[in-house]
Structures are given as C-alpha cells and as structure tokens.
Amino acid sequence: xxxxxxxxxxxxEARHIGRALLEQKLAVCVNWFxxxxxxxxxxxxxxxxxxxxxxxxxxxxxxxIEEVIRQHINYTNFIAEISPTEINNTFLEWLNAEVPLPLxxxxxx
Amino acid sequence: xxxxxxxxxxxxEARHIGRALLEQKLAVCVNWFxxxxxxxxxxxxxxxxxxxxxxxxxxxxxxxIEEVIRQHINYTNFIAEISPTEINNTFLEWLNAEVPLPLxxxxxx
Amino acid sequence: xxxxxxxxxxxxEARHIGRALLEQKLAVCVNWFxxxxxxxxxxxxxxxxxxxxxxxxxxxxxxxIEEVIRQHINYTNFIAEISPTEINNTFLEWLNAEVPLPLxxxxxx
Numbered sequence: 001x002x003x004x005x006x007x008x009x010x011x012x013e014a015r016h017i018g019r020a021l022l023e024q025k026l027a028v029c030v031n032w033f034x035x036x037x038x039x040x041x042x043x044x045x046x047x048x049x050x051x052x053x054x055x056x057x058x059x060x061x062x063x064x065i066e067e068v069i070r071q072h073i074n075y076t077n078f079i080a081e082i083s084p085t086e087i088n089n090t091f092l093e094w095l096n097a098e099v100p101l102p103l104x105x106x107x108x109x
Numbered sequence: 110x111x112x113x114x115x116x117x118x119x120x121x122e123a124r125h126i127g128r129a130l131l132e133q134k135l136a137v138c139v140n141w142f143x144x145x146x147x148x149x150x151x152x153x154x155x156x157x158x159x160x161x162x163x164x165x166x167x168x169x170x171x172x173x174i175e176e177v178i179r180q181h182i183n184y185t186n187f188i189a190e191i192s193p194t195e196i197n198n199t200f201l202e203w204l205n206a207e208v209p210l211p212l213x214x215x216x217x218x
Numbered sequence: 219x220x221x222x223x224x225x226x227x228x229x230x231e232a233r234h235i236g237r238a239l240l241e242q243k244l245a246v247c248v249n250w251f252x253x254x255x256x257x258x259x260x261x262x263x264x265x266x267x268x269x270x271x272x273x274x275x276x277x278x279x280x281x282x283i284e285e286v287i288r289q290h291i292n293y294t295n296f297i298a299e300i301s302p303t304e305i306n307n308t309f310l311e312w313l314n315a316e317v318p319l320p321l322x323x324x325x326x327x
Contacts (some may be wrong), residue, residue: 003114003189005221005302007249015147015156022149029148029187031116031161035272038233039247040240040316047233052249054144056187062304076312078247078274080221081304084114086171086190094185098149112223112298124256124265131258138257138296140225140270163253165296193223195280195299203294207258 001095003082004055004065007037008073014053017072026064027057028095058095059083060102110204112191113164113174116146117182123162126181135173136166137204167204168192169211219313221300222273222283225255226291232271235290244282245275246316276313277301278320 008014011032018030030053037050062081117123127139139162146159171190226232229250236248248271255268280299
C-alpha cells in the first residue's frame with residue numbers, strides 16, 4: 001500500500017484530480033489541505049498558497065497517477081511516494097474491495 | 110521511533126484519542142489538523158471534512174494505539190505507520206524520558 | 219531525495235527557517251501549515267497551536283538543516299527525516315538544478 005504526497009496550486013485542482021483518481025479506481029481515499037509554499041526557481045524565492053493532496057492506494061499505480069495529474073496541470077509539481085511500514089487491517093480490506101491490484105506489466109513489450 | 114498518520118472525523122476525536130495516548134504513555138506528542146477527505150465506498154464517492162492525527166512514539170506500540178482508537182470510534186479509518194530514517198537527538202531524549210520502550214512480547218504465549 | 223517533517227511554534231519561524239534553507243541552497247521547496255499540538259513533558263500534558271514545516275531537498279544535508287534550525291529556535295522540537303520511495307522526474311530535475319549534491323565528508327577528519 002502506498003501514500004502519495006502531491007503539491008498542487010489550489011483546492012479545485014486537488015478535488016478534480018482526487019475525484020478522477022477515485023473514479024478511475026486508482027485510489028480508495030484522498031485527503032487535501034491548504035499550505036503555504038516557498039520555493040526557489042532560477043535563484044529567486046517565491047512564496048504562495050498551495051494545497052497538499054494525499055493519495056492512498058495499492059502499490060503499482062504510480063505511473064498512472066502521474067499521468068492523471070499531468071492531464072490536469074502543466075507545471076512542475078512534487079509527487080512523492082511514501083511506503084508505510086504497517087497499515088491497519090480494516091483499511092486494507094476496504095482498499096482491496098475498491099481498488100484492484102494492478103496487472104503485472106509485461107516488461108518485454 | 111515511529112510516526113502514525115491517522116484519519117478521524119473531527120478535532121474532538123483527535124483531541125480525545127491524542128490525550129488518551131499521552132496519558133497512557135503510548136505517545137510523547139501528537140499533532141492534528143483539518144483536511145478535506147474524498148473516498149469511494151461500494152462504488153460511490155463521498156466528500157467530507159475530516160482531521161489528520163499524527164502520533165509520535167516509540168516503535169512497538171502499534172497494536173496498543175489501534176486498540177485505543179477502537180475504544181473511541183466505530184468506523185473504518187486509516188492508520189499508517191511511517192518509519193522515519195533519522196530523528197534529531199534532542200527529540201529522542203525527550204521521547205525516551207516520557208515513553209518507556211515496550212516490553213518484549215513472549216511470542217510463544 | 220529527502221523530506222523533513224519539522225514542528226515549530228508559529229508561521230513566522232517556519233517562514234524564516236524555510237527561507238534561510240532556500241537561500242543557503244539547503245532546500246528547493248518548503249511547505250508549512252498550522253496544526254494543534256498536544257505533548258507530555260515531565261508528566262504534564264500541554265496543548266497549543268504549532269506549525270509543521272516540510273522541507274524538500276537532496277540527501278545528505280540533515281546536519282546542516284538542524285544547524286539552521288538551532289540558529290533560529292532554542293527549544294526542543296521534532297525533526298524527522300522521511301525517505302520517499304519514488305519521486306517524479308520533473309521535480310528531481312528542478313531539485314538538481316537548484317540544490318547541489320552535498321560534498322562527501324572526509325570521515326577521517
């Protein structure tokens with residue numbers, strides 16, 4: 001089971017991307033909350049409001065999740081995969097009921 | 110040392126569960142903050158306000174923490190154990206002063 | 219690539235420490251958001267508003283980040299290093315363009 005910590009520009013983006021992931025069975029649950037972000041780009045510091053989206057899903061969907069995000073935004077954001085060391089059983093049962101395990105890729109293709 | 114990322118329905122639950130963990134010496138510090146949650150259950154998407162509770166404690170208390178949570182709520186929530194790769198020493202000294210290391214279980218019982 | 223989850227007393231501290239890290243090329247991006255914190259100290263529980271600062275940077279800067287934090291605050295806080303298992307490529311390109319990889323320490327010194 002994986003968590004993704006994703007930064008986005010605003011809550012509308014988080015809602016649309018989060019719902020797209022749920023609808024496409026790429027996540028069982030998403031959380032989002034507002035933050036302040038400061039970053040450096042070509043040596044200059046910018047500070048602005050952003051939103052963090054946390055995605056909870058099966059292992060193996062990272063590329064598909066990135067693809068959904070790319071369909072919604074066109075700027076460079078942050079998509080970090082976090083691998084919890086334990087998860088409660090009742091959540092895993094819920095996850096397994098809603099999100100199928102990904103099909104194994106044929107890497108010889 | 111472990112972190113737990115726990116979702117709950119509201120701040121009152123986070124406060125009560127967080128304080129119960131502190132009182133029972135199952136955590137040295139807890140943090141909580143409001144989020145928006147969207148999830149899928151039997152194919153239907155629901156969006157609602159929730160709260161994340163972050164618990165900081167020794168390794169080895171996961172089952173006891175889950176038991177305290179179960180005493181306070183009766184719905185399926187998310188309890189993810191995150192294992193940091195490094196922690197600052199002064200925090201570890203504080204943790205060790207307040208929260209004893211768990212007794213080893215006798216697995217032959 | 220590493221994430222740091224850092225607790226601080228307020229947003230001003232988060233902004234000053236975050237900007238110092240960006241200016242010193244010890245981070246490419248920082249996020250902060252308000253939380254409620256409850257902790258136990260010498261057996262007594264205290265609850266108060268705090269702020270979480272998330273720092274995104276190269277591996278190998280933990281000690282220098284702790285040093286910057288120590289220059290700004292004089293209380294015991296929490297600095298947890300989280301090691302993501304995957305990061306999106308476009309973010310890594312941005313990180314590599316802004317934050318140099320740390321020089322290897324000579325441990326025989």
